[in-house]
Amino acid sequence: MVNNRIKIEIFEGDPFGSSCCGPGPAANSPEAMERIRKMLTERSQIVEKLSEEFNDAIHVEREIVSPKRWDYPEHVKKLMFDNKSLPYIFINGEAVAVGKFPTYEEFATLITPRLKLTK
Helix, strand or coil, rough: CCCEEEEEEEEEECCCCCCCCEHHHHHHHHHHHHHHHHHHHHHHHHHHHHHCCCCCCCEEEEECCCCCCCCCCCHHHHHHHCCCCCCCCCCCCCEEEECCCCCCCHHHHHHHHHHHCCC
16 A cells, blocks of 8 residues: 555556567557557556546555566466466556556455555
């Protein structure tokens, strides 16, 4: 928890599947780019709506996971070493979703019971 707020950590994969020299195979056509744009927009809207709805009750952190970086928190490294699919969603250090980005409603369902614990 951050100052009595629920800490939501979102660890996502690189949406473009980047390689050393630019976008990787995930961004190989205009249709693929449009799907990526739509997914990124939807996720940003979900996080924005959560921040508006639960403004003083939550703290959201989002990161793109890089295979070149190893200084992630232990709870993230464990999932990485277990080859679990991204994204990883944690609430107060507890994995609540792995391999799927929750909808706004799913996030709200995960957050609401924890609100009572922070008061």
